Amino acid sequence: MMEVLPADSRKLLHPLNALLGQEPRCQPKVCGLRLESAHDNGLRMTAQLRGFEVKDLLSPTQFFGFDTETFSLAVNLLDRFLLKMKVQPKHLGCVGLSSFYLAVKSTEEERNVPLATDLIRISQYRFRVSDLMRMEKIVLENVCWKVKAPTAFQFLQLCYSLIQENVSHERKNSLNSERLAA
Structure with a gap:
């Protein structure tokens, strides 16, 4: 039996369906990373190393005051x-x-995009701007020049909007989108 959605909720279905339609083309395949973390001698990429890198991307996100969407897109890339x-x-x-720099350029206003030298310095990495630019091109080529992609944060925002429209006024005050995103 199909439940009838309120009119406000129906208008959210179009963006949700659009994101769901894009997701299979942009979503990483689960089988790509090895799950083991020991005895790698530092030669293989693991899910644990990927997790450390994602945590490292939080620092420049917070330092420069970028949106959660920027961070989410960087992780997706x-x-x-x-x-x-x-x-x-x-x-x-x-x-x-x-990946982070591409996400910043894609989601943030142009005046907020830091110089590559500042980004490298703040992140405390030991490579040059030319290395970053070369890697940026390699990343772009491997994601088929499609930087924008549905992210977990976009789905979270749509779900939050749907919940906000369907709860009482008293409950709305207790729901905080910033806490949910964090």
């Missing part, structure tokens, strides 16, 4: 790249920061 290419752990920082 990183994952899409890691699951297409074999990356040595020593290059992971450059891949992560270039």
